[in-house]
Amino acid sequence: MLEEESPKNHDEQALSQNESSRREGFCHCIQIPIHWLRMLATEMHWSFVFGVVVVYGISQGMGGALARVSTEYYMKDVQKVQPSEAQIYSGITYIPWLVKPLWGLLTDVVPILGYRRRPYFVLAGFLGITSMLFLSLHKSLHLLFALLSLTAGSAGVAIADVTVDACVAQNSNTHPSLAADMQSLCALSASVGALLGFVISGVLVHLLGSKGVFGLLTIPAGLVFLVGIVLNEPHIPNFAYGQVNRKFLDAVKAMWTTLKCPDVWRPCVYMYLSLAMSLNIHEGLFYWYTDSKAGPSFSQETVGYIFSVGSVGSLLGALLYQNSLKDHPFRDLLFWTQLLYGLSGMLDLMLVLRLNLKMGVPDYFFIVIDEGVSQMIGRLKWMPLLVLSSKLCPPGIEGTFFALLMSIDNMGVLSSSWAGGLLLHFLKVTRNRFDNLWLAILIRNALRVAPLCLLFLVPRNDPKSEILSTKKGTKISESENIELVSLVNSADDR
Numbered sequence: 001m002l003e004e005e006s007p008k009n010h011d012e013q014a015l016s017q018n019e020s021s022r023r024e025g026f027c028h029c030i031q032i033p034i035h036w037l038r039m040l041a042t043e044m045h046w047s048f049v050f051g052v053v054v055v056y057g058i059s060q061g062m063g064g065a066l067a068r069v070s071t072e073y074y075m076k077d078v079q080k081v082q083p084s085e086a087q088i089y090s091g092i093t094y095i096p097w098l099v100k101p102l103w104g105l106l107t108d109v110v111p112i113l114g115y116r117r118r119p120y121f122v123l124a125g126f127l128g129i130t131s132m133l134f135l136s137l138h139k140s141l142h143l144l145f146a147l148l149s150l151t152a153g154s155a156g157v158a159i160a161d162v163t164v165d166a167c168v169a170q171n172s173n174t175h176p177s178l179a180a181d182m183q184s185l186c187a188l189s190a191s192v193g194a195l196l197g198f199v200i201s202g203v204l205v206h207l208l209g210s211k212g213v214f215g216l217l218t219i220p221a222g223l224v225f226l227v228g229i230v231l232n233e234p235h236i237p238n239f240a241y242g243q244v245n246r247k248f249l250d251a252v253k254a255m256w257t258t259l260k261c262p263d264v265w266r267p268c269v270y271m272y273l274s275l276a277m278s279l280n281i282h283e284g285l286f287y288w289y290t291d292s293k294a295g296p297s298f299s300q301e302t303v304g305y306i307f308s309v310g311s312v313g314s315l316l317g318a319l320l321y322q323n324s325l326k327d328h329p330f331r332d333l334l335f336w337t338q339l340l341y342g343l344s345g346m347l348d349l350m351l352v353l354r355l356n357l358k359m360g361v362p363d364y365f366f367i368v369i370d371e372g373v374s375q376m377i378g379r380l381k382w383m384p385l386l387v388l389s390s391k392l393c394p395p396g397i398e399g400t401f402f403a404l405l406m407s408i409d410n411m412g413v414l415s416s417s418w419a420g421g422l423l424l425h426f427l428k429v430t431r432n433r434f435d436n437l438w439l440a441i442l443i444r445n446a447l448r449v450a451p452l453c454l455l456f457l458v459p460r461n462d463p464k465s466e467i468l469s470t471k472k473g474t475k476i477s478e479s480e481n482i483e484l485v486s487l488v489n490s491a492d493d494r
Contacts, residue, residue, distance in 0.1 A: 276416050424440060
């Protein structure tokens with residue numbers, strides 16, 4: 001009997017060991033991000049991590065997803081505008097992102113009540129709350145006032161973004177080994193937040209309408225307001241406000257001195273052109289998605305689910321960059337991501353030409369693949385640009401200069417949006433006419449590959465190496481936080 005029971009005992013022990021190893025593996029997968037977040041919170045205080053998660057994850061991620069879907073249906077069904085007009089209007093609401101250096105200058109040189117960052121989070125939350133309430137409660141809002149409200153809400157998000165970017169850039173200088181981790185935290189927060197937002201966006205638009213969703217967007221704005229209250233920041237007593245004008249001039253001079261460095265302006269030119277040449281024709285595709293005759297006539301819920309798959313792709317791109325690609329040289333990584341970005345646009349062309357149906361692939365399945373692949377490659381293309389931008393920030397005016405770099409990028413996005421709207425108008429793509437949409441996609445795809453010719457503007461450095469050199473022994477005064485003596489000297493030596 002003992003000899004017969006012995007093999008059974010061995011089998012039971014093996015099964016129990018397999019189950020325990022699976023549990024340990026599952027727990028290990030959960031513990032890794034928790035330990036990572038604890039490490040960041042320990043190194044840079046929990047309120048910083050909380051602020052990044054709120055601004056990037058809840059405000060820009062989830063709130064941005066809800067705002068995107070609700071705004072598109074608001075323009076299409078409530079305001080009833082053409083796709084080319086909607087593309088232009090989306091660019092108008094993006095204008096507050098172009099003046100990010102102004103918000104950055106304010107956060108760097110004009111503290112309020114002794115704080116440089118906290119009051120601007122409070123202001124951003126207030127703008128978001130008031131603008132979204134106005135949009136949601138007004139029954140028949142004129143297009144002009146609707147655009148003003150959407151622009152004000154965008155300004156609130158932009159102010160919060162530049163303020164948290166200042167915190168990220170400042171911590172990137174004090175903790176250079178964690179610069180890529182901080183950008184990964186921003187990207188992962190935005191991707192997870194956008195995923196959750198897109199999953200529920202279509203359902204919420206269907207149940208509450210686009211204006212009802214605008215009312216819900218007061219919640220992310222309220223959390224941004226809360227960040228301004230809890231953020232850990234040193235108090236600056238007896239600030240000399242009479243020197244604000246001089247500090248503004250010093251900041252502008254320091255930024256200009258930095259921009260004249262070839263190591264800075266060359267990547268800036270590439271970042272702008274790579275974004276501007278990737279024409280944004282999304283509104284034309286969105287109108288086609290939801291058209292009952294020419295397109296597949298996707299419902300509101302389906303559109304939200306499709307965008308959520310794009311968020312999964314974006315999240316996978318951020319994870320892939322964090323785990324495998326974050327140490328690769330900038331130029332090599334941008335070559336492959338830019339090339340793949342252009343090739344991925346061919347999936348849109350196949351969809352609009354209905355080639356997927358000829359291959360027996362349903363519209364929903366094909367567009368899910370299209371959206372996921374495009375967003376993943378777009379995130380892989382964007383991540384090294386963000387890390388490169390943080391490496392170009394001189395100590396002392398991190399918020400201002402990072403905002404300037406992001407403003408250059410946003411100018412590229414705006415140029416892309418307006419150029420895409422003009423292309424749709426020129427090709428006569430309207431609310432119910434999509435004959436030339438395929439040609440717009442083909443032109444966009446060709447222009448996406450063109451920036452490969454400009455990669456010589458990007459440094460060959462990897463993310464762990466320094467791009468801006470400063471003289472040893474020179475420290476930036478935290479109280480002044482604006483005198484770039486070492487940087488100016490280094491630039492003059494060149």
